[in-house]
Every structure is written in structure tokens, then in C-alpha cells.
Amino acid sequence: MDYPNFKYHPNAYKLDIFIKEDGICSVCKQQRNLKYNCSFYSIDKPDYICPWCIENGEVAKKFEGSFFDLADLESAIFHQQADGDFYFTHEMNPELIDTILYKTPSYFTWQQAVWLTHCMSPCKFIAYATSENIKDIYNELIPDIQESCVNEDSIQNNMYEDGWFKGYLFQCVHCSQHRLHIDCS
Secondary structure, three states: OOOOOOOOOOOHHHOOOEEEEEEEOOOOOOEEEEEEOOOOEOOOOOOOOOHHHHHOOHHHHHOOOEOOOHHHEOOOEEEEOOOOOEEEEOOOOHHHHHHHHHHOOOOOOOOOOOEOEEOOEEOEEEEEEOOOOOHHHHHHHHHHHHOOOOOHHHHHHHOOOOOOEEEEEEEOOOOOOEEEEEEEO
16 A cells, blocks of 8 residues: 655654554544554544545644644744743745644654754654764764764764664755754653
């Protein structure tokens, strides 16, 4: 069976965010065999989300939810009003923002997910980073590493998918620059 493609999450089916499980999608009511198994933020929680209802945005519409918050996009701009209320804006194309928030599956993190950006666009999430799979692109990642909570030696030698700190590898869809987000348990 051909599953939908996610431009900003091209390896979604290779990671642990979907599980093989037969069921009826809570949105389209179709019999499916692949269930979404990661974060979705809404008041009412769907029991079963299929990849098609993520890709077409129907799950976000039906449950008035999202896979991310605008504040989770790396270059969101925080504003506070005189009355103390706050809001976020973004200089990115609103259609791109909607795609990430409402039509792109999340990924597992220790802390709140962050979606990195580059060239005024969302990057694509490539993989959970390890010391091994970033060796060849390490120099590209130095600016992100220097802003992280972890020292460079640990990143070069001790970053594992199941370690006390995790790396999330992204790549710009325009210029192919790699980016790295790191969080700690």
C-alpha cells in the first residue's frame, strides 16, 4: 500500500512514529493498518489517526488540534501586549506554517519538540541524530552544537538514540544545510 509522503518528514515511516496496527481511523472512518503513535495536541483525543488524515489536514480540522504549536517553529517571534497577554508571529509563508502545524507528523523528544528552519522555510526532519550519523556533516552543525546544552566531546562520542540527551537532525529543503536540535532528559 502506498502511504502519503510528508515533504518535511520524508523518513516518517522509518521512525517510530507510526505503528503497524489494524483499526478504524477516528477521522476518515476507513479501515487502516498504520496508526500514528506520536504527539497530537487537542482537547478531544482521537483513538486512531491514519497518515492520510495527517497529510490532508483533516485530523487537525476535525479535532481542532495540531502536531506542533507556532512557538515550536524555531524562528517564531514572541510578542507581549500591555495587558500581559502574549502571542507569536512568524515571518514565514503562512501556508508553510500550516503545513508543519497541521499536516506534518511530530517526532519523539525528551522535551517539547522544536521544528528548525532555514532559508525562511521549515527544514525537513531527517532522523534522530547519533554521534555516528553526524560524523560526515559535523562541521555544518557546529553553530547549533555551540548553542546546545551539551559539550562538543559528548556530541562527537556519546550521542545515542536512547541516551540522556538526544539529537534531532534536520536539513534545509532549499540549500541542503543540515541543522541539529538537542535536548536533554
